[in-house]
Amino acid sequence: MRRTRRLGLCVAGAVAASALTAAPATRAAETRAAARLTDLVNPFIGTENEGNTYPGAAVPFGMVQFSPDTRHNTGYDHSQNHIRGFSLVHLSGVGCGLGGDLPVLPTTGDVTETDNAKYEAEFSHDTEQAGPGYYKVGLKNGIGAELTATARTGVQRYTFPATDKANVLLDAGQSLHRVISTQVEVLDNRTVRTALTGSGFCQDTEPYTVYTITRFDRPFTSFGTWDGSSVTAGSRSGHGGAYVRFDTTKDRTVEATTALSYVDARGAALNLRAEG
Incomplete structure (x- = not known):
């Protein structure tokens, strides 16, 4: 036994x-x-011939679809080779302008233009890579851009040439839909907050507001804002957009996380704290 x-x-x-x-x-x-x-997975499927999809970074059921916008009215078109910004909100497969909120673009040199149709960056599709939750591109101005996302944040990494005028432009005043009002605030030497109210999806719709907060991984060397075509160095508030500047002569990489909320600024800050 x-x-x-x-x-x-x-x-x-x-x-x-x-x-x-x-x-x-x-x-x-x-x-x-x-x-x-x-x-x-090939995120570029449907990005040409009016498929109106986007190749950028997203997670399933996430609020953020962090993706490049070219000259197309719905965001990205693979037949085009200029990027006007990497924006937070996109909807795949629609034929009308929607989202495109807070297009962000890295540049170098003096900030003189506030219209992203004028400061857009040329690129080659040979430098593009995309996979689930990740997008990468090399711009012809010598800057490399990488994007990824969580449910409520978009994460960006820019690799600049060696320069003391490496800029990141946060354009609150331009979206893929109609912009009604915007507010930009430089809160401290690492943080920018925005509130963007817009409407329109194939027709006029009830306005909505998206609140964002962007936190950089290191302090700016300088900053400014713009209203219309007027750029004001050192300004902490505006209605068009903001730029922040870094010295990349030694450390060429700049990273930032942008959180959003459709409730209020506090919600965006809480999302940044939870997922940033």
Whole structure:
């Protein structure tokens, strides 16, 4: 009886040990399979011939779709080769302008233009990469841009040439839909807050406001805002947009996280704290 019970325990132990030994191999195989499946995803499908999709970064059911906007009225078109900004909100497959809120673009030199149709950046599709939750492009001005996203934030990394005038432009006044009102505030030497009210989706709609807060990984060397075509260095508030400047002569990389909320500025700040 004791021998039978002992044998049963040994068999049970051997089975358990076998399962434990096999588990890491199984998990590794599952990980490899998952990696292969994500490699099959092509976010550029539908980005030409009025497919009206976008190639940028998003997570399932997320509020942020962080993606480049070219000259197309719905955001991105693969037949075009100028980027006007990387904006936070997109809807795939629609034929009308929607979202495109807070287009952000890295530049170098003096900030003299406030219309993104004038300061847009040329690029080659040979430098583009996109996969689930990730987008990368090399701009012809020598700046590299990378985007990723969480449910409520967009994360951006820019690699600049060596310069003391590396800028990030946050354009609150231009979207893919009609802009009604905007507010921009430079809160401190690392943070910019905006409130953007707009409307329109194939027709006139009830206005909505999206609140954003952008936190950079290091202090600005200078900043400014603009209203219309007037740029004011050192200004902390405006209605058109803001620029922040960095010295990248030694450290060429600048990172930032932008959180949004459709409730209020506090909601955006809480989302940044939770996911940034």
